[in-house]
Amino acid sequence: EMPRATFETYVKDATFIAYVRGEMIIGLPGEYACQWLAGRLSSLVTRLLTGIMNRTVSVRFVWPDPQEGEFHA
Secondary structure (H helix, E strand, O other): OOOHHHHHHHHOOOEEEEEEOOEEEEEOOOHHHHHHHHHHOHHHHHHHHHHHHOOOOEEEEEEEEOOOOEEEO
């Protein structure tokens, strides 16, 4: 449903971080990719995951902060 270049740039490196109380947390390599996906594909990802899991799911995109050892959203 998206151009290959878009997938390669923003989606390919996404990883599952956790599923907590109905929220799917997805890690991305950097802040720009995180903001891009959240702004443009959040509803599509939410709809796809809700269909796959057969339950309502919210999605949060995060990126790592290597200096602090934690994720930002």
